Amino acid sequence: MAKKRSSGNEPVTIKKYANRRLYNTATSSYVTLDHLADMVRQNQDFVVIDAKTSEDITRSVLTQIIFEEEAKGGQSLLPVRFMRQLIKFYGDSMQAAVPGFLELSLENFAKEQERLRGRLASAVGEERMHALEEQVRGNVAAIEGAVRALNPFASQQAEARHQDADASDDDTAEKDAKIESLQQQMVDMQRQLDALSGNKKK
Structure with missing residues (x-):
């Protein structure tokens, strides 16, 4: 039914x-x-x-x-x-006026309550957005730090200066070329990270 x-x-x-x-x-x-x-x-x-x-x-x-x-x-x-x-x-002689007064007062109170809830929700939303931005920045910084930690250029260059002191000029030039190539790759990777960081912040 x-x-x-x-x-x-x-x-x-x-x-x-x-x-x-x-x-x-x-x-x-x-x-x-x-x-x-x-x-x-x-x-x-x-x-x-x-x-x-x-x-x-x-x-x-x-x-x-x-x-x-x-x-x-x-x-x-x-x-x-x-x-x-x-x-x-x-x-009381004012009894007839009380219901309307109470009803209007509660309606106004309810409207103010809704406005307050809206402001609180907006504030919470902004806080969440800031927290998300901070998290994104932290993640990008962590990635950048990991890349820098894995960057072997400084130590490789130092070792190259000590170990290859007696090496020929040709070997030195070849190693320098390889290092410059790796450095260029790292620069390109850093640019990509910077671009990613800029997109996340938007």
Whole structure:
């Protein structure tokens, strides 16, 4: 049997039965208050209807969710002072204005929270980029260091001067030519490393 789903922005209908069980008509499954709390966090709108009287009891169910969250322990969301002040407004002449004020205040707070998260995410992204650049520079430096460590020119030239002191001019010229060829290869390799380093930094 196909499951019923809400269309467009129509809120999901949750039916509450006499045994206090909650039934999600969109998924054709029973749910708990924790499930409804998750739906709220995911911005999924719903209405709770009393299965027997068809009365809209969304407000009382949401209040029950808040009560359950506060009863879980840890850091409570509603300070005692705030709750006392809220209770005082019941029956007060300003009671009608309180819901709109609280709703607007929470909406503004949520917008500021999103902006803050965006700034934090941007800052973390920049830090990761800097860390990546540092890693690339470190890798290039390590490669360059390894190439220099494997560069035998200095020691070869020193040994050539000592060992070939008595050698003929022809042998010396041939060795010098080989050394110059190897040096040119190393210069070309260094240019490639420099080019690689420049591309990584970009």
